[in-house]
Amino acid sequence: MSAVLEIEGLRKTYKSRRRGTRNALDGFDMRVEAGQVHGFLGPNGSGKTTTLRTLLGLIRADGGRMAVLGHEVPAALPTVAGQIGAIVESPQFFPHFSARDTLSLLAGAGEVPATRVDEVLELVGLRDRAGERVKTYSLGMKQRLAVASALLKNPKLLILDEPANGLDPGGIREMRTLMRDLAASGMTVLLSSHILGEIQLICDSVTIISLGRRVAFGPVDQVLAAHSHGAVRVRLDAAEDLAAAAAVLDRAGVPVTRHPDHLMLSGVDKPASVSRLLAEHHLYVSELASVAVDLESVFLELTNTAPVPGQHRQVDESAKVGGTGQPGVAGGGWGA
Numbered sequence: 001m002s003a004v005l006e007i008e009g010l011r012k013t014y015k016s017r018r019r020g021t022r023n024a025l026d027g028f029d030m031r032v033e034a035g036q037v038h039g040f041l042g043p044n045g046s047g048k049t050t051t052l053r054t055l056l057g058l059i060r061a062d063g064g065r066m067a068v069l070g071h072e073v074p075a076a077l078p079t080v081a082g083q084i085g086a087i088v089e090s091p092q093f094f095p096h097f098s099a100r101d102t103l104s105l106l107a108g109a110g111e112v113p114a115t116r117v118d119e120v121l122e123l124v125g126l127r128d129r130a131g132e133r134v135k136t137y138s139l140g141m142k143q144r145l146a147v148a149s150a151l152l153k154n155p156k157l158l159i160l161d162e163p164a165n166g167l168d169p170g171g172i173r174e175m176r177t178l179m180r181d182l183a184a185s186g187m188t189v190l191l192s193s194h195i196l197g198e199i200q201l202i203c204d205s206v207t208i209i210s211l212g213r214r215v216a217f218g219p220v221d222q223v224l225a226a227h228s229h230g231a232v233r234v235r236l237d238a239a240e241d242l243a244a245a246a247a248v249l250d251r252a253g254v255p256v257t258r259h260p261d262h263l264m265l266s267g268v269d270k271p272a273s274v275s276r277l278l279a280e281h282h283l284y285v286s287e288l289a290s291v292a293v294d295l296e297s298v299f300l301e302l303t304n305t306a307p308v309p310g311q312h313r314q315v316d317e318s319a320k321v322g323g324t325g326q327p328g329v330a331g332g333g334w335g336a
């Protein structure tokens with residue numbers, strides 16, 4: 001498979017006299033293969049928008065390299081920009097223009113045939129409302145218009161930041177079908193979203209970022225498989241003992257994620273040893289179950305963002321990452 005997008009060792013530091021320096025990207029890597037729907041996931045403030053803005057030449061990186069469709073960017077952006085469709089942050093439209101006027105204007109400016117306007121209106125489900133002013137649109141309708149505008153050029157790489165934002169359940173499902181159809185037609189779709197159930201359904205592969213570094217990547221099923229090994233859910237007789245149990249397991253080197261009424265452990269070969277260890281500390285298990293993990297559990301574990309009862313997690317209090325940034329996916333990566 002060939003890479004449509006390659007990012008290696010990307011670094012970006014924001015400097016401000018008042019707030020000092022902040023490493024938004026700290027040697028971030030990413031690879032997206034052709035024809036895939038690729039999910040780009042990370043907690044608030046982990047560096048997703050910074051990555052996308054850097055890729056599109058909106059801000060300058062401090063180090064690393066990026067290539068789109070085999071061309072180094074930002075140097076080659078004039079060559080490849082016509083093949084990238086992107087919505088990063090909410091685009092603004094003229095409120096008094098209709099969707100059709102808006103798209104016709106963009107098509108004219110981008111030398112896109114006028115017939116494409118009706119094609120994209122149909123694709124995003126706005127055909128019957130295309131003549132109405134944008135200011136009368138709902139949030140979801142504006143979001144559909146944004147996706148239509150990114151599709152106008154029939155790009156090879158489509159980058160969408162939270163495309164399901166504001167969509168009703170039917171709209172989310174339609175967007176899911178649209179993404180899959182676009183990928184089937186050969187388009188590569190990079191999707192940033194916090195709706196992990198959706199990502200698991202739509203995406204072929206994912207990259208998870210935390211504190212500006214990649215903490216997992218690969219085909220969704222491989223990322224899940226890598227973290228399903230020895231995944232065990234633990235409940236205790238007394239739920240108030242969960243914190244003490246988490247501390248005991250942590251000291252024993254067992255990866256543990258706290259949830260409001262249970263703990264999730266990974267890499268447990270002998271579940272019985274967990275109940276024995278906890279009993280030695282007078283902590284008694286009421287349930288010990290092997291489970292198949294979902295993307296949300298993997299995300300919460302890797303980014304250390306699972307909610308903890310009685311605590312208000314602050315932005316940036318996610319995982320201190322280290323090591324290779326690889327999830328243990330066989331072969332050290334995919335498409336290699």
Ligand SMILES: Nc1ncnc2c1ncn2[C@@H]1O[C@H](COP(=O)(O)OP(=O)(O)OP(=O)(O)O)[C@@H](O)[C@H]1O
Nearest residue numbers: 014015022024042043044045046047048049050051
């Ligand atoms: N212009 C800026 N000046 C200073 N710091 C910034 C600036 N833009 C982003 N940052 C900081 O860089 C870090 C990464 O921000 P970024 O917007 O890339 O996160 P994100 O992953 O897109 O988050 P979200 O999921 O909330 O959209 C954050 O700590 C943020 O505060």
